[in-house]
Amino acid sequence: MGSDKHTNTHSAQERVGALRELLRHHEYLYYVMDAPEIDDLQYDALMRELQGLEGEHPEWVTPDSPTQRVGGKAADGFSKVAHSRPMLSLDNVNSEAELREWDRRARELAGPSADVSYVCEYKLDGLSMALHFGPGEEGQEEGGAVRLLRGLTRGDGSVGEDVTSNVRTIKSVPLVISAKQREKAGLPERFEVRGEVVMPLAGFLAMNEERESLGQAPAANPRNAAAGTIRTLEPNVVAQRRLDFYGYFLLDPEGAPLLPTQSAALDALTAAGFRVNPHREAIREFDKLLAFIEKAEANRTGLGYEIDGVVIKLDQTGLQRRLGYTGKAPRWAVAYKFASRFAVSVVEDIKVQVGRTGKLTPVAVLRPVGIGGITVTRATLHNEDEIERLGLLIGDSVRVERGGDVIPKVVEVVGADGTDKDHPRGTRPFVFPEHCPVCGAEVKRSEGEADHRCVNATCPARVAGSLLHFASRGVMNIEGLGEAVVMQLLERGLVHSVADIYLLDEAKLLSLERIGKKTADALLAEIAKSRTAPLYRVLYGLGIRFVGERTAELLAEEFGSMDALMAATQEELERVNEVGPRVSASIAEFFSEEPNRKLVEELRAAGLQFTAKKRERTEELAGLSFVLTGTLPTLTREQAKEKIESAGGKVAGSVSKKTSYVVAGEEAGSKLEKAQELGVKVLDEAGLLGLLT
Template identity: 45%
Template sequence: MSDLEKIRFLRQQVEYHRRKYYLEDAPEISDAEFDRMYRELEELEKAHPEFHDENSPIYRVGGVALDKFQKHIHTVPLKSLSDVFSFGELEEFLSRTAGCGNYTVEKKIDGLSVALIYKDGRFVSGATRGDGAVGEDVSGNLRTIASIPMTIPYTGYLEVRGEVYMPKASFEKLNAQRENAGEPLFANPRNAAAGSLRQLDPKVTAKRNLDILVFNLQKCDRSFETHAQTLDFISSCGFHVLDYRVAQNKEEVEEEIEAIGRERQGLSFDIDGAVVKINDLAMREKIGEGTNVPKWAVAYKFPPEQKPTKLLSIEVQVGRTGVLTPAANLVPVNLAGSTVSRATLHNIDNIREKDIRVGDTVVIQKAGDIIPEVVCSVKDEAHFARLVYEMPAVCPSCGEKVIRIEGESKTMCTNSACPAQRQRSIEHFASKDAMNIEGLGPAAVKALLDSRLISTISDLYTLEEGQLISLERMGKKSAENLLSSIEKSKEAGLARLIYALGIPNVGEKAGKALAKVYGDIERLFCATKEEISAIEDFGAVTAECVVSYFSHPQTRMLIEGLKKAGVKTKEEPVEKGGAFEGKTFVLTGTLPTLKRAQAGALIEQLGGKTSSSVSKLTDYVLAGEEAGSKLTKAQSLNIPIIDEETFLEMIEKAKEQSKNAD
């Protein structure tokens, strides 16, 4: 057997046994045997890069990481459906389509729609729904989903649509891990699935245990008469297909929807409704499509799930800006796919209006992305014997008297030294979209504040390894990592810094706009209200907040501290007529000393651009170790390939030249 034959044989064997193990739960060989076979394949593939195949089972654990996703234009648009919320509305649809034959009724999975494309019996690519017309190519991530076949028996063109989801059990596990690691939690399985599928590194996706159910044939060389036939065909190709029932009339449709509703709780994945479609494909053509939605189908949406539970206590939390928010501590209940033990009560007016008292039986619900909320309380005899709830008169964190804002439902602590506010503002400063300091989650911030190692944001930049190691649960490795991400945050840039400061009303977008207009934090100290309100999308209130923030002496002290620490407080000007102006670079592989982001920043400083894919328009490919397909492509297009050393020389030369020109 030649090496190529051997590789082909092993690929087929590994894929077969992997399916037996993961999908059918019926392994035919031992784990050790499988591992041996897998490693042999891995080694052979390594020795023979010329036989590279992206569909090889070794990429099931995640292939090469990307800089960004490529756009994917859908051949058949991935439309959404019109929603109905009651049997009354459903009956309108059914009577409008009476005489169009029978219907299929399917579960509506609460996940993420994707299109999968096959040619010559092989998986070619897959993309997210996006806006329905254009999505993102997430092929590498889809390859990590065990139930997506890489080869199918049908060899014509085939495009199917499915819903990628995270099973409830995997979601619970993932959130538990994230909680331990101090990372933000996902609100629900759908968000978790979306976040996992849109990872640039497929190895991360591979660990998230995503699954897919296919529910529609988008395009195929073969023709069919009914939707049910297409589903059976897709199933015969080896896909996991959503089960369906054919219903003859209104009664059967409603019966099936009710049955799905009863099944909902016990399913391993989240659903948010049922889909009713006309089964006859020719009939669908005749009825046609609306501008955004087909006229031959509707989605029946289940009402948000509600559950009764007991309100154990009301806890008041102090936010970053000093607003006091009451939250309900509940006896844990399982609601819409996750365990809920806390729910928001919004504010005191809401509590009064619903007359919610500690000890009451309350009804909670979770609708979409919204955090669970208390809908109402049960007004039984015991309820009236309980105390009417009052907000605390003093801040639960600092003990200062709180104030009630006239005309608003807000209760606030205005003490600028309030520990809770301090904690929240440092958490915000470090958060991913702000300065992105990894390892500085709520637990770490609390430990640093409690041990008095820091009291303000700028203190973060004076931390030393010895101090960190003295903290509980902080090892040498995590101390080093934390210090290096604090160091890295100095380069976060002005836009992120402005957002990170936590100025009331100034979000990420406003931070970017201010950075663009002012370019230097110093200029913000003398910015006027009129100037700021003239910026697009800025109102008088936000302008007022910005001016007031920069008028505080504490702000001056804070910024001085940050500057002294070396935090970047200016936008780096792009050199006009820079040496790389008009040049496009593609970065690939691991460079010996530079991080990709650093190399990218250097290119941009000199007026160049970076792109994630090699094309005829690419001027240079900067390649490091383990450069993959981009390198091969560059070679085939005769594009100059440079290494880090050459790259740095080019920069040196450019600097020399601009010096001489001065």
């Protein structure tokens, strides 16, 4: 009997191994190759058999088993992890002339003897992701196999969020890569794959239908939907959205290219079992670049996913290293962005939406029209001046534009001259409301500005956006306080302003759906931690119009306390670098409103930081303006900027005849060339420090 039991156990283990390989094979065919060999019922039967065997023998379960893609448990938050090398954005070009100029510069920097060739790839409109692969714990992989260790979002480019549990649910991401696949692809034991997470259009439309049926606002575009999905704390939700991952970079653990060409990297990713966009081509002649772009633009509506352009990269990684980077983008790659797409529809009504900062935005309610695979029913009209410029009446036929990364907008009235019989004019003019359509507060429009605004910070329409802004990574950084939680808190009347975040307790959080004790405690810990955030983040979190992170930091350093800032006159505010009349008026207006002052006092009572160390200023560089370019030997760009501003100087982003000095480091770009053209003095780091002594 003992021998039979051993034989049965051994046979079951073999069956588990065979089922895993079979399921991985069919996942690859379905999710990567789009060529399934079995139907869903057959796949589900294999999965149930594996789940049953693993249920009987839980000690056999491994992290890379197909049954473990969705763990079912919500994450308590995402930890921050530094990237092997920065994940930078690309510079954009929008015309043949701009592309020719980029091509000229690239060839010039590569050198006259360089053999320049490019790889063109479709520019997927999604979320950048870095996946790390390597050996797991001892005994988890058969000889030479590696598995997914970590998945990181782009984050701020230097540090990303660890979303591994969610990445594991994406079935076009291999959980394990066999020794045979590694050998075929020529991959080392450890490597990194960078690529794009996208939401297919069919999934995006289904998700928006579901959101609208629940009374929620639809997502603006598939890219935003993919980004929001990958950062949800519920892996089950991520799995339901059916995201896809397309690989496009192959790096070693230090972030350097693994192979001598981008073409070879894409082929290796394909051989390793990754989904790689098939629409790619190696090109040498400029005219063929244009032909590839033209073909891509013609194909964009039939792909089943969004693309907003073409990425063009130097193929040779050696030349990529030679060209290097500007401060924010590689010189060896560029994105050619497509023109916006248009359609004609009828404006059936105009509604007014109230945003996070109180801005009232008129929105055209359109007769449904398809643009690039998406049914458009609404389009922004921006403000009252824009409606007047268009001469728009309710009932007009209009041309609607949908760009790659913006919500649809009305660009013109069709047949406005009355000669187009196919597109008759409307009859009803739109009248902008004098009171907020949500809270009833008076609507204000400052002199010289186009926008109408509700200035009541506790207006219910502003609260959801205000809460999400306040909790976001760049502000108070309250992990776990995302859209799903915020909407539940509002629906149950548990919060009415950002100050109410600090009145939440375990009992209130446990009353929400999908919130258990561990998640509630983690969120309360995040809220408690946010009380230590510096004053400038509190200022930024208030949502004062025109006050972004940098302006908030300058204000905190200048005034040193919330009280001093609230008491400052517009003249005193305008002494702060980068604060002009428009910004100072907005700050003064915000603090003049009683509901806003009450909100500040509630945040004070919650224990937030209301003081900061004032910046010590000198006058060595008073009246001088500087532009920074390239990489300095010892100072970061922010450190150099702080030294200049502390000495009374100003730092600008572009070079002009009024620039006093350009401070140039290694790999200085076009700003140095511009300075030389204009005769602006150029300093190195030592020269800058010499001015400060």
